[in-house]
Amino acid sequence: MRSACSGLALDVANASTASGANVQMYVVNGTAAQTWKFSTQKSSLSNGLYTISSALDSDYVLDVAGG
DSSP states (O other), rough: OOOTOOEEEEGGGOOOSTTOOOOOEEOOOOOGGGGGEEEEOOOOOOOOEEEEETTTEEEEEEOOOOO
């Protein structure tokens, strides 16, 4: 994922696979730390629900701290 304004990519800091790893905007470098997979979620809620997982480890997904 890239910012339309800055051109920077969403990046897992230090390519960490630790739980709670920081995600940052970073210069595009084409590594797995900047590769993401969008998967639709089956739910009784309305359409538009996705899980966004990292190519570093598909068990790790984006989450909002405290959210």
